[in-house]
Amino acid sequence: MVKDNKITVWMGGKKTTLKRDDHPDERYSIKEFNKDYSAATLEEANGDEVPTFVRRHSEDSNNEHYFGRKSRFSSFKPIILASISAIIIGSVLGFFMLNMFVDIDKGLSQQNYTIPTTVEDDEEATKEDDDKETASDEVISAAEIQSMNAFVLQAGKFGDEANANEMKDKFNQAGFSAMIWLEGNFYYVLAGIANSKNKANQLANELSENQLEVFVKNWGTESSEIKLTEDEISWLKAYNKQWTESLASVNKNENLSEDGWANIVNTIPDDSKNISEFTTFLKKEISELVKANKWQEQRLLLNLWYQFNLLVN
Structure with missing residues (x-):
């Protein structure tokens, strides 16, 4: 079998095939090509960068070797492979860690787990939760309270409470009843109530005959809202109905209904x-109704109106 009489070397950065001399059976050593190798190295050195050569084996059956340029990629290959491996490993670990924490957080949120510091704190927290649930169940809606109007007998308007009390006592000592309605910074002394101006004037004349001067005034309270069960x-609807019927009884010179109240x-x-x-206050006032005269009944209606207005406002 005829051996190949060619040998491959790298010269000038290029793969070059050279012919052997007339000794086909002699194996040539690397030294035979030192001249060419040196020339190739010198040629490359004249460039921008000196190449790196490595010893390579030919792919033919003789398994001869030659020197070729070392791939630039091979210098960075370990670094690149290490970086890629680190990225892949980090991504995989990060994915598993993320899933693990998500599962933990999900489990805790589903359990709604809390750690009380002491038994007393735990009991207090339970009590607060029960109070919140109770309050949530009780307060259902806002009740709208309509405005109310009536005619009153006004005995005076005072900026000082002591003067207002003195006027009120004057009516009580004369056998009539009066009450104080605080509105803003003033104290109003009211001695009677009616649902019509004519009835109010009749009541005013009765007081005038007893040397008690009053003025008939149109009195009113504004509408409002209050949160109730x-x-x-x-119950408040039933109360308002009873109060209105009682005011109508005053116009008819009738006594207030004890059974109704x-x-x-x-x-x-x-x-x-909430109320x-x-x-x-209502229970206390109604307990006196059985022995009240018509003037005391009017004072009772005035007092209930005033307290009800405080409640809703």
Whole structure:
């Protein structure tokens, strides 16, 4: 078999094939090509960059070797491979860590887990939650309170409470009843009420005959809203109806209905926290109704109107 008489070297940065001499059976060493190799190296050195040569083996059956330029990529290959590996490993680990924390957070949120510092704190927190739930259940809607108007007998208007009390006592000592209505910075002394101006004038004349001067005034309160439970709203409607009927009874010179007011008191909602102060006052006033005269009944209606106005405003 005839051996190949060619050998490949790199010269000037290019792969070059050279012929052997007339000794086909002699194996040539690397030294035979030192001249060419040196020339190739010198040629490259005249450029911008000196190339790196590595020892390579030919692909033929003789397994001969030659020197060729080292690939620039091979210098950076370990760094590039390490960087790519680090990125892949980091991405995989990051993905698993993210899923792990998401699962943990999801599990905690589903459990709604809290750690009380002490038993007392735990009990207090439970109590606050119960109070919030109770308040949420009780306050259902806002009740609209309509404006109210009537004619009153005004005995005076004072900037000082002591003077207002002195005028009120003057009416009480004369056998009539009066009350004080605080509005803004003034104290109004009111001695009677009626739902018509004619009736109010008749009452004013009666007082005048007893040397008690009053003025007939159109008195009113504005509409408003108050948050109440359904039971409280229903009860207030019944209360307003009873109060209006009582005012009509005054115009007819009739006494107030004891049974009607007793029914209002007896149907006050249990645990009516929103109106408890007002209902306490109502019970006290109605307890005196059985022995009240017509002037005291009018004072009672005035007092209830005033306290009701404080409640809704």
